[in-house]
Amino acid sequence: MVSHSKSIQISAYFCAVILIPVYAFGSMALFYATYKSTLNPDILITLFITTVAIVVSFFGYKSMYLLIRFIKTIKGSFEFDENGICFNFQGSSNSYSWSELKNSKNYPSCQVFCLIDSNGNHIYSIWEYASNYSQFRKLALEKIGI
Structure with a gap:
């Protein structure tokens, strides 16, 4: 997570x-x-x-x-696996496949990675210091190339 x-x-x-x-x-x-x-x-x-x-x-x-x-x-969280992510925020959860996250962007100057769905909607911003960030980035690089 x-x-x-x-x-x-x-x-x-x-x-x-x-x-x-x-x-x-x-x-x-x-x-x-x-x-x-x-x-x-x-x-x-x-x-x-x-x-x-x-x-x-x-x-x-x-x-x-x-x-x-x-x-x-910032108070949200998500779990990820080979199929995609399950984002949890304020008691609700939404699942996204990796193909739906192709619009996601990395902002190295701000140390932030933004998850963006296929419609261009912002889902979640992840700071480099979040727990399990490096494992997520390795899988995201493999799955969506970002």
């Missing part, structure tokens, strides 16, 4: 409390700095600050999106 321990859940909530405001307001601060730099007559400085603001904002918003999806499903 793959699940996140209580200590991982607490650290994820703690990180969310700190990082979500940083991701949201940090990007706004960068764009404000970009706006202020347009008053500078040196165009190269303005272009550099604009480029940095766009790159950092893209990464920040992507990370915030993945963190929010992770927090939504």
Whole structure:
């Protein structure tokens, strides 16, 4: 079974409390700095600050999106075998075959693997520190190539 321990859940909530405001307001601060730099007559400085603001904002918003999806499903768990997975969340369980999970994605920069069904619906986000993660990833690599 793959699940996140209580200590991982607490650290994820703690990180969310700190990082979500940083991701949201940090990007706004960068764009404000970009706006202020347009008053500078040196165009190269303005272009550099604009480029940095766009790159950092893209990464920040992507990370915030993945963190929010992770927090939504952190209390869930799933069991896996050669046929697929059985996802358990809030008292209900859903089974998925490996072929239904071909749309799943790995985000190495955030250390997260997202299980996505064939309709594009997010099922579960798994942090690398979840129990039995490495065994799951070996089987997922073998079955769906991700």
